[in-house]
Amino acid sequence: MSYKIPMGPYHPALEEPYKLDLICEGETVRDAKLHIGFNFRGIEHLAETRNYIQVIALMERVCGICSNIHTLTLCQSMEQLTGLTPPPRALYIRVVVAELERLHSHVLWAGIAAKLMGFKTMFMTCFELREKVMDVLQAISGNRVNYSMNRIGGVNRDIDDPLAVLAMVQALEREMVRTVIPIFTTSSTARSRCAGIGILTREKALSCGVVGPTARASGLPQDLRRDAPYAAYSEMEFNVPVQPDGDVRARLLVRALEIMESCKILRQALTKMPPGEINTGDAKIVFAAGTATSRVEAPRGEVMYSVSWKQDAKNPSRVHVRTPTFANMPSVRWMVLGARLADTPLIQASIDPCYSCTDR
Amino acid sequence: MNLWNRLMCFSRRRSPWLFHMNSGSCNGCDIELIASLTPRYDAEQLGVRLEGSPRHADILCITGPVTRNSVQAIKTVYGQVCGPKAVVAIGSCPATTNVFIDSRTLDGPLNRHLPVDVFVPGCPPRPDAIIQGIAAAAGILAERAAKRWPAESVMVPMADPESACDCTKCDCTKEDKSSADTPAREVQP
């Protein structure tokens, strides 16, 4: 006899409000239904009532974890409409901030996953370490969450002393190698809790169209930083970690390896940073009519913005956002099929869901 | 106030348990709230703990600009927190609806629905500010406990959560609203 267990929308295992209806037979999950929309703030509609400066501040608040990625993508698509090209130093600064954001997001995810595993020590360790990443971000931008670094045609703040930031990043990397990465990769607690659960096969991953670390953990080597480089990524050297297993442990490993790759990119970007201007100045910006799209690799996968502008308009006529969680969400259903009920919070968290992005 | 009451007030001030509710926030404030409980800021030294159930909590921490979908849930959860209770609104969102102002899917700001005791403004506020806000709420909680501690503790079944927050139906001021919590709804140990 199957029965339904509703989980959420406000549930201690869920960081954000959404509802999961699990159809169970005994302890085994047979099916799952997801209800979202509790965070719906109507941002896409609001964007149509804001001018090009306000819309950046608005879009930064789509998500508090990957706030920089949203403004970066929006600015890139608006730059296509205005014909402005950011100077090279601005592109490097964008890479630095984006990678720091990826670091903090992955460490945060590790902390939350650890909490769901019941591994409270690792949760605290991860958050301790995350504070150090936040220190670097704060040193660069002055803010902890909404950095407001991007603008049309460049960035708002310069990194005055890249070498000082580099020293901080190196200290951070040592700390990562010493504490978080071993727990991720070799700890038997993490392994026994994560291995073999929430499996998403390569075929299923392809048919669901998953993106980001979820795809890479199912053996799909895709990463926009390498496949369609934006900002200064074409000048960086890095690997794209791929794991074939598709279980929660593979996702854990992919993110652990990505942390190391991010540190590598940061080191390169901070040493190679070219001198020069950081933006194209304060002249009035004229938008061409039309639609521009831009894609970037956010910590959770691919983010796409499509911005439309009408002739001589003050406000955009449409800002469309496609977030990685929107693409990854349907795959949760296939991951939890046949899983034990107790594993479902961890499995649904393993795609690193962000419903405030998805609902907007 | 007898010794027992004084002891209860003291302990309430020293161990406020939190329930965190996200009413459509962008995650920024939620992350900062969690960050304030972790080793660097360590709000747990004040006895603060994040609880999984509103029925165990003293302080309700609400983030986000209150979307239409979450209004009912907020009222229900507020009704489930046992009295005396305090509400902390974290971030500019619950205070003013922030950049989302004018959105048709919002029903904010928060004080249209609940009596808010402490506002912690900022987008997002720094963890230090959040801890300060929680400490202020703990003080309010202790005061409230001292004032309205009934002579005999009564065990009353919870009212229907739908109607639990009847203070939203009137236009009373904030002070009145807190006293609109009738003792009949409170479950005392």
Ligand code: SF4
């Ligand atoms: S106040 Fe700012 S950081 Fe907090 S939820 Fe609102 S938009 Fe996000």
